[in-house]
Amino acid sequence: MSFSKLVFTPLSYVGWGSLEQLVPEVQNYQPNKILVVTDPLLVKMGIVEQVTSPLEGSGYEITLYTEVVPEPPLQTSEKLVSFTREGQFDMVIGIGGGSALDLAKLAAVLAVHEGEVADYLHLSGTKKIDKRGLPKILIPTTSGTGSEVTNISVLSLETTKDVISHDYLLADVAIVDPKLTISVPPKVTAATGVDALTHAIEAYVSVHASPVTDGLSLQAIRLIGRSLQMAVHNGEDKQARIDMSNGSYLAGLAFFNAGVAGVHALAYPLGGQFHLSHGESNAVLLPYVLAYIRRSCPKRMVDILEALGGTAFSLSTEEASYICVETLRNLIDEVGIPSKLADFNIPEAALDGLTRDAAKQKRLLARSPLLLSEEDIRIIYQAAFEGV
Ligand code: NAD
Structure with a gap:
């Protein structure tokens, strides 16, 4: 049992x-x-x-x-x-x-x-x-x-x-x-909103996910997926703010109970050393970590795509999980968050040190559906640096 x-x-x-x-x-x-x-x-x-x-x-x-x-x-x-x-x-x-x-x-x-x-x-x-x-x-x-x-x-x-x-x-x-939250400026709305989305996605692919947290995560992804852009571009939109508020609350319950994983493990050193906000660090890394781990949780990636409003109809699981990552990349880009580490003036020379610090976050890394070694982490940072 x-x-x-x-x-x-x-x-x-x-x-x-x-x-x-x-x-x-x-x-x-x-x-x-x-x-x-x-x-x-x-x-x-x-x-x-x-x-x-x-x-x-x-x-x-x-x-x-x-x-x-x-x-x-x-x-x-x-x-x-x-x-x-x-x-x-x-x-x-x-x-x-x-x-x-x-x-x-x-x-x-x-x-x-x-x-x-x-x-x-x-x-x-x-x-x-x-x-x-x-x-x-x-x-x-x-x-x-x-x-x-x-x-x-x-x-x-x-x-x-x-x-x-x-x-x-x-x-x-x-x-x-x-x-x-009506007064939150667009840049903070974007970063905090992608932070909440990251919580929901990491909780959904976590090895500790359960049917209860799955319900919380997927509903959070649906609400944030449908309203993030509106909340960023028209902060006065009451329904968008309500959706984002419910979404972040649900995502909080989900990740508190199922945990967050690789994105957060890599984001913490970025925030610590380069003072990116927590939301920005998560947002810039989310697509790269998911691109790297997606084959370890392909069906879950399809669910995320569908919760974001996309369709996996007539696609193979491999194609759909790829499109899920691209959909997230586009969403993050559309709300104005830079898409690579170089855009935040993070030098390539810093990647080894970031990798060492991220590898210390063992509690977070243990929840990833694909166990990330120090070598994996270095590869993900490199991809996020170059934007590939
Ligand atoms: P924040 O609290 O740092 O606020 C960001 C900016 O938004 C601040 O300048 C603040 O004054 C402004 N702001 C806040 N509300 C506003 C409003 N209604 N109108 C206008 N401006 C407003 O940002 P955050 O992303 O909410 O919190 C980040 C912190 O939370 C980080 O330290 C992060 O590590 C931590 N965090 C904690 C948990 C947790 O579970 N405890 C989870 C994720 C992140």
Whole structure:
């Protein structure tokens, strides 16, 4: 008998207007001091005010922490965790993209732990999370990472990225209101949208995929496939934003339970060393990794093609899986993301070092339907560098 362990965020509100559920959910926890973790741009744009103003006048002491930066480095998380420990808060609300949400959940949990954040890193840490921490409500403002439903926080290190993961990092409540994503600019919409698509595709071809995660992944691919371009080119399109929001939420649930694999293993060093956003690193690598592994999961590639709106009718599986990769290449190109590493000014001389770092991501690589050796990884980076 084989079975899957499936973990879902305890409670989610998903859909246009779901933000209204924030006040009753906060009331359930009866906090006195609430820490809101967000980034300065969202404060400037009035998005934070939109979220927190209904909480004002109810007697809560609300503290804004606005020092979140994109792709947060370890040092940023260390500062926030010290601030949270000193502040004696009893609830954390994260508002923002994956960068703010990852830091908010980490602060909520490490507030009740000792030591440095670095002590808890997956690859190099020595300490284990063993306490639930403060209650946390996560409110995404991008449609991408799925951080609101995953148990990981991603941090940028000097030459790569690493994660801290534990089920206590899961949100107590996730509120996913697409209204908050209307203002996301086209470039960020494209990168975050392809990030979500990558989550869904990697979860679908993962060796840990199950019928439950397959349903989540395929529906995510359908929604993102039909609405990504519209969301990028006409950000005011309500239906496109709703689809992207549902798609990234579903993709988050899918990849949290089935895992991501080769694309992420190769993307982490790119983000760490060359500061590409997480979405861009995934987007530039996705077609090359899939082109390399497609023959190990041909039927799944056909399903992905069909979920993207393509047809495999009258094609052999080999042809259809090739067309699946080309369809993705065209989609990524159409939303304006450069198609090769050279376009991001990454020198060819960096490929050996990137390969060594990617090969260390053994947990991610183990989920790939084709086990990627260091030699395979080098070949994929070369192809992505040249654009072939
Ligand atoms: P982000 O949070 O870094 O935000 C990107 C930019 O978009 C920022 O400048 C931000 O201010 C802006 N922005 C956010 N919402 C906006 C809005 N509504 N309107 C206008 N601008 C807005 O980007 P992201 O891609 O959401 O998150 C990336 C981070 O998440 C990376 O560190 C990545 O490694 C991590 N990540 C985490 C998980 C997870 O499961 N925890 C999964 C994937 C990625």
